[in-house]
Amino acid sequence: MNTRTRVTRSLRTVLLLTCGLLWLVPLYLLLVNAMIPAESYPGEPSWLPGDLALWDNMTTAWRDAAIGDSFLNSLFYAVVCGAAGVVVAAMAAFAVVVLPVPRPALWFWVIYSGTVFPLQMFLAPLFGLYADANLYDTRLGLMLIYAAWAVPFAFFLIRNQMATLPAEVTEAAMLDGASFRRLFWQIHVPLLLPGLGAAFIFQFTAVWNDLLFGITLSRSPEVQPVMAALTSLNSAYASSGPPVILAGALIVSVPTLLVFLVFRGLFLRGITASAR
Template sequence: MNRIPSSRVPSLRVPSPRTVLMLGCGLLWLVPLYLLLVNAMIPADAYPGEPSWVPRDLALWENLRTAWTDAAIGDSFLNSLFYAVVCGAAGVVVAAMAAFAVVVLPVPRPTLWFWVIYSGTIFPLQMFLAPLFGLYADANLYDSRLGLMLIYAAWAVPFAFFLIRNQMATLPPEVTEAAMLDGATFRRLFWQIHVPLLLPGLGAAFIFQFTAVWNDLLFGITLSRSPEVQPVMAALTTLNSAYGASGPPVILAGALIVSVPTLLVFLAFRGLFLRGITASAR
């Protein structure tokens, strides 16, 4: 009887701890998503009162329509999309200018300015709510789009500044010196040389700030109240109160609508995001 050489016997590969950890994290993320989809399909008047693990009906479209039109979450969805795009982009541009000033311009004590700007990420947001509410009430900015845009843009600056400044510090100084020898002004140096070189970092910072503004609830419920101004997360809490008696399916359908934009942004720009994070971590 011929024996198979031991070198040809296939051996079972034991997954590494890293693989097990990643699979566990993926499972922890997929299980709530599965429950969200399954229970959002149940008709609101037929909800059994406890989460269902097995799909029963196909009322997802009806629940989505109810959440979008009848519960008026569509207006707040467009508000948040406007806030996230405009304020995220404005915050990234201001942060890039601040990083350029700290790294390139001959400003005195650049390290001090770095910590002054970056300190905006250290303090908890709750400590700003009372002064902001009083200031907005006195300045007639409460429950206005301009008021939310100002706080969202300012909120986006410190962390975006941290990412962009780290990437800008890795650029070779010879690039700046050569451009200045050719007569380039600081404005041209920023817009035509540094901004194109920093596109991955700018993209990663924008994705972070888009997600942060989109997921904001604290400022939304504190500084606004009307559906024409409220962001979508604040509207989702209103949906929870208004449709709580009809069961979670409509609320879960609204949560499904809310989760789509950030997922699409990450899927569409994941390559740019990874390049930006890698460049900022050097």
């Protein structure tokens, strides 16, 4: 190993350790300050662990502040809307790549353009539309926007992987008399499972972390997603200090972390397949 290679590896190691520390320090502060009893919070961030009141603070955030209901709402939105968006995106990708539709490149850009424009530009007309259609502050209203929001980026990932599949697979199935429906569900979907899984993880995380639509299109605790409820917790429990709010933030961060840890292999395979 020459000197240049050793220096490159050393710099890379230092860079990775620095990035790891930049991520771990806020997490450490979150844990330490979430453990402090709310009534004895000193008013400034603490760097040293004190009394172990984490469970009490999490109980207050979950039960007394009613963040638990919104937690279940977000879990429902993320799973159902993420899955629905991925299925619709897979069908759109199949149409663009496999079906003999005219101008497939144009359709690709029409669908993918949903990721280009900022979400803020849709809020005013969307709010008016929801108010007129009686969809404001309803679960159905949030589900519709979350599912539609999930389609463009999922379509991009799935379409890229579908384009790498050998054309001979499709041709052989069609020669055997397979319909387009059978071709999609029994051949392409099994081959695209890594890409579908990666797209679902992305959309699950996006829906779970959404605040913009949650505070714009809902207001009642029975409908609000968890991030919107967390902002309400910040207002309602400001007098009790940050420990309760930080405990709520800790609860909210668990699902996405678990999803990535459990499905990291599927996620990496899907990203690799989509990047080819």
